[in-house]
Amino acid sequence: MQRKSKEIICTLFFTRGVSLRTWDQIGMFDREVALYLRLRDRGVKVDFVTYGDGEDLNYTQRLPGINILCNHLKLPVVLYESLLPLLHFSSFRQSHVFKSNQTLGAMTALRNSRLFRKKFIARSGYLLSVVTEHRHGKDSAEAGRVQELERRIFSSADKAVVTAPAMYLKITQGYNVSPERVTIIPNYVDTDIFCPSSESKDCYKRLCYVGRLEAEKNLVGLLEAIKGLDVELLMVGNGSLAKRLREMAVRDGMAVRFLGNLPNLQLPSILNSSDLFVLPSQYEGHPKTLIEAMACGLPVIGTDVPGIRELIVHLENGYLCGTRPEEIRQAILDVLGDSGQMARMGRNAREFVVMNFALDRVVEMELELLEKLAR
Numbered sequence: 104m105q106r107k108s109k110e111i112i113c114t115l116f117f118t119r120g121v122s123l124r125t126w127d128q129i130g131m132f133d134r135e136v137a138l139y140l141r142l143r144d145r146g147v148k149v150d151f152v153t154y155g156d157g158e159d160l161n162y163t164q165r166l167p168g169i170n171i172l173c174n175h176l177k178l179p180v181v182l183y184e185s186l187l188p189l190l191h192f193s194s195f196r197q198s199h200v201f202k203s204n205q206t207l208g209a210m211t212a213l214r215n216s217r218l219f220r221k222k223f224i225a226r227s228g229y230l231l232s233v234v235t236e237h238r239h240g241k242d243s244a245e246a247g248r249v250q251e252l253e254r255r256i257f258s259s260a261d262k263a264v265v266t267a268p269a270m271y272l273k274i275t276q277g278y279n280v281s282p283e284r285v286t287i288i289p290n291y292v293d294t295d296i297f298c299p300s301s302e303s304k305d306c307y308k309r310l311c312y313v314g315r316l317e318a319e320k321n322l323v324g325l326l327e328a329i330k331g332l333d334v335e336l337l338m339v340g341n342g343s344l345a346k347r348l349r350e351m352a353v354r355d356g357m358a359v360r361f362l363g364n365l366p367n368l369q370l371p372s373i374l375n376s377s378d379l380f381v382l383p384s385q386y387e388g389h390p391k392t393l394i395e396a397m398a399c400g401l402p403v404i405g406t407d408v409p410g411i412r413e414l415i416v417h418l419e420n421g422y423l424c425g426t427r428p429e430e431i432r433q434a435i436l437d438v439l440g441d442s443g444q445m446a447r448m449g450r451n452a453r454e455f456v457v458m459n460f461a462l463d464r465v466v467e468m469e470l471e472l473l474e475k476l477a478r
Contacts, residue, residue: 111477114150114198114221115139116212118205120180122155123162123171129341134367134391136166137293141466143168147473150194152187152212154180170194184211188218195219199477206231206249209256222476225260227253228290229388230270237319237386254278257285261476264288266389269409286472290391291465292398294457296368299400299449300375308334308439311377311401313370313392314384316342321383321406323351327428328383328435330355339365339373374399379438379445383431387411394460397421397452402445404434418444420451 126132139149150170153159159173172191174183188195195201201216202224203209209225216223232249239245257263257274263285265271275282310329314320322344329336335358338348345361352359365373370392374380380396380403387393387410394414396403403421405411415421424434438445 110146110148111200111473112148112150112198113142113200113202113473114152114195116152116201116203116208116215117154119208119211120154121204121208122153122173123151123159123166124155127162128364130364130366130369132162132165132367136169137462138291138466138469139169140166141462142469142473145466145470147470150191150198152191154183187211187215195221200224200473202226203256205229206253206256210252213256213259222261223259224262224264224472224476225256226264226288227270228266230265230273232273233386233388234319260284262286262472264472266290267410267413269413270388288465288468288472289460290389290394291462292391292394292456292460293462294398297371297374297395297398299453300371308379309377310334310336310435311339311374311380311396312336312382313339313373313380313396314382314390315340316344316348318344319385321385321426322348324426324428325381325383325431326351326355326357326359328431329357332432332435334358334435334439335360337362337373337377339363339370370395371399374401377401379404379435381431381435382406382411383426384408384411385426390414394456398456398460400449400453402438402448403452404431404438406431414455419448420455421448 126135143149150172153173155173156177157175159171163171172194195215196219198221200222201212203212203226206227213223232246232253235249236246257278257280263274263280265287266289271285271287274280274285316322326348337360339362341364349361374396380401382390382393382405384406386408389410393405405415405421405423406426407423412423415423417423422434422438424430
């Protein structure tokens with residue numbers, strides 16, 4: 104029997120500019136709310152502070168028991184953030200713990216936690232500084248500003264929560280935050296939903312990619328890698344490279360199907376209809392789509408970069424390769440050429456995720472943290 108928590112109220116501040124409708128439109132809704140629905144079932148009261156207008160209240164039926172605090176007055180973002188203490192005074196006063204969802208928006212959560220004298224959890228699923236360094240350069244002014252923002256947030260938090268060991272090291276060593284104030288709570292997957300199934304597969308080999316269509320995902324390299332191969336590639340997601348990738352696929356006569364953003368609950372069927380999942384990124388934080396594919400027992404290929412190499416043990420629960428197109432191509436040929444190895448890696452991948460990233464396990468970690476802070 105699951106233990107109930109003592110009454111705790113946790114107020115989650117959404118990423119700046121993000122609403123429940125945003126989550127729904129890009130297919131993230133069910134994945135993102137799963138943790139908080141489970142915490143609700145364990146006795147935690149949850150408030151969502153979103154940047155959506157009154158339309159976010161339409162999600163009340165899909166979030167029974169969760170209090171939605173939104174920008175129903177449709178105020179400009181800066182004004183809305185400054186007026187949050189007045190708009191949601193009663194809810195903020197009753198809360199025990201304030202929590203940010205990502206770095207963008209965390210300063211708003213921090214300011215309100217100090218104003219109302221509440222504990223503050225600075226949660227980060229990925230380090231914004233890493234993304235900024237790759238886009239603008241490690242010594243760029245943009246990277247410097249984001250590093251200073253992260254330093255202020257993580258140094259001020261009662262607890263910093265990150266999803267991967269590399270992020271833990273960056274915060275404790277790079278920002279000199281005491282290790283006792285930083286904890287790793289990984290991304291999760293509902294292994295009852297993301298699980299192997301007997302989906303029928305076509306006679307040709309089908310590859311699958313799920314994620315944003317952006318430069319850091321190295322998708323031009325992936326398409327170059329499959330050029331001339333007798334495979335079909337399913338691409339789930341959207342982004343600034345969508346048009347270029349479509350044009351490239353048509354020009355080179357590749358069998359690529361662009362499915363756009365799909366609800367998270369549709370992904371298990373897509374994954375189970377595929378033979379192989381490929382994540383060719385230049386860097387990652389703690390990729391949810393990879394652990395979802397592994398949970399489905401799918402053999403996976405990932406590039407040997409931070410965020411992926413921590414999840415894949417080469418030739419055990421997946422296949423690691425370089426980021427160059429020829430390296431990705433050889434990895435695809437190696438994996439598809441050995442059905443026995445594919446089956447073994449898929450089984451190991453499923454077992455690895457169930458042991459480390461199952462939703463119930465992460466719920467226990469979150470609940471323990473909330474109970475400590477709410478004492």
